[in-house]
Amino acid sequence: MKILIGVCGIGQGHITRQSVIAELLLERGHTLSFLTYGPGVETLKARFPDSLVLPVYVPWVACGPDGLRFMETVRRSGWRAIPGILRDLSLIRRFRQSEPFDLCISDYEPVTARVAYATRTPLITLDQQSKLLGFETSPIGELSRKEERARLGLFFPKATKRIALSYFRVNAAPDHRFRVELRPPMVRSEIQNDDQETRPEHTLVYLSNYGSDSFVHLPDLVASLATMPNRRFTIFDSLGRRCEAPLNVVFEEIDREFFPKVLADSDSVISTAGFNLISECVAAEVPIMTIPLATYDQHLCSRTVETLRIGMGLKETRSPTPGELAAFVQQISNARHSMRTNPDVLKPSPTSTRKLIDEIEAVAKPFQDRG
Structure with missing residues (x-):
């Protein structure tokens, strides 16, 4: 399969998580391309030199307890956003005119979703933020899920499947407007428990x-x-x-x-x-x-x-x-x-990782068979 993976370029977590997924997909013979921004561009180019890695522009979208704040977003980005927005539109047009992808996966990167919509390709959102979309978690002080829910609703209004990785069972009512499925997180194979009862201080x-x-x-x-x-x-x-x-x-x-x-x-x-x-x-x-x-x-x-x-x-x-x-x-x-x-701790394992990769592949299969 040809798979497009969009990765949020902020911090190391998104890139580390999607690198695990990408390596497993490559082992199964799939062809991968990446969209990302910021430090993520050079990091993914270094880790996947045989895959296409393209930079995209993602403006900071201001939100608050009242939802999206359009004017504040415009003030932050201003005219500087225009070249990036035009570059993203050109990229989407390029993908529409080329051989389509079989699947798009986005880890909190919105341009990949726009490619999926424009090319009618199945989209999986695979991140950890989506549990804030799918579950009514309670506020913490002045902070609440509303801000993140507003961004997620803007970036990913539709998805073939929404998967939220989580190291904990979410004990909150589901938000029935968005069906989000919880899965244990994926971690690098180098990270493992050595079963030592005592470790150095x-x-x-x-x-x-x-x-x-x-x-x-x-x-x-x-x-x-x-x-x-x-x-x-x-x-x-x-x-x-x-x-x-x-x-x-x-x-x-x-x-x-x-x-x-x-x-x-x-x-x-x-x-x-x-x-x-x-x-x-x-x-x-x-x-x-x-x-x-x-x-x-x-x-x-x-x-x-x-x-x-x-x-x-x-x-x-x-x-x-x-x-x-x-x-x-x-x-x-x-x-x-x-x-x-603790039964509420969701621990990653090789078995849960294999099942998730199977699940990813299964999303694209009905669309391939239909095409």
């Missing part, structure tokens, strides 16, 4: 950014880590920041091959509350302390870490205090046990 720290900012003050974080001199900490910062640190704290560059090795050598993780890393921690049975960035999705992930008892979820975007850090370390053993035994 070592914590992996990962700080992602939101736009051009991190919102986690690095010196404050290192000051808290310094209060535990007998524990080692390895910090990966997506902005490449550094600061003076004690001997038990080291900084490393983010590297796709090195990162899983550090995770395997850790008994815990401290991270911003990104879905993909939490999923990897669940797969490797490594408890996590989460620091949510200023989005509903990250606050939901952080709250879920707390309610599932698989770690500690902070409620604010800040560094943990020495007391919170000590409390987290005290509960590592219990949190790991909860990762193994």
Whole structure:
């Protein structure tokens, strides 16, 4: 099959997740093309040199509790958006005039959906945000699912199948306007549980950014880590920041091959509350302390870490205090046990991964047979 995969270019989670899917689809003999933007372009070109990787333009769509905010979106983008929009239209026209795809898959990347609509190709939305479209999760402070639901409804008004990956069972009423199916997350094969009962007193720290900012003050974080001199900490910062640190704290560059090795050598993780890393921690049975960035999705992930008892979820975007850090370390053993035994934790496995790839292929088959 010819498959077009659209990948959100913000952060590492979308690209990491779709790389797993793409590698498995390539193993089954399918031909892949990619649409993405930002850092995702060069990353996917490096990982899939034999596949077509094209850049697209995706404007930031402003939303609030009242839904889409058109004028704010226009003010943010202005005239700068016009060349990108024209390039996207040209790309869609090009695909309409060429041999059609058998299937389009989008991980929160809207231009792929527009290609699917224009070429009458089946579309699968395969992401983690779609659970906010399909389930009436409760507000968290001033944040709610309404903002994300508005974007998803705008980007993907129709889909042949909507799949939301989730490391937790969503205990909320379904939104019957959108049928969304939950599946366990997919993680890299390098991420696995080694069944060690005891691990080194070592914590992996990962700080992602939101736009051009991190919102986690690095010196404050290192000051808290310094209060535990007998524990080692390895910090990966997506902005490449550094600061003076004690001997038990080291900084490393983010590297796709090195990162899983550090995770395997850790008994815990401290991270911003990104879905993909939490999923990897669940797969490797490594408890996590989460620091949510200023989005509903990250606050939901952080709250879920707390309610599932698989770690500690902070409620604010800040560094943990020495007391919170000590409390987290005290509960590592219990949190790991909860990762193994809590029925509301959805753990990835080779079997669930194979079933998902089968499911993806099955969506296109009726359309191929009909054509």
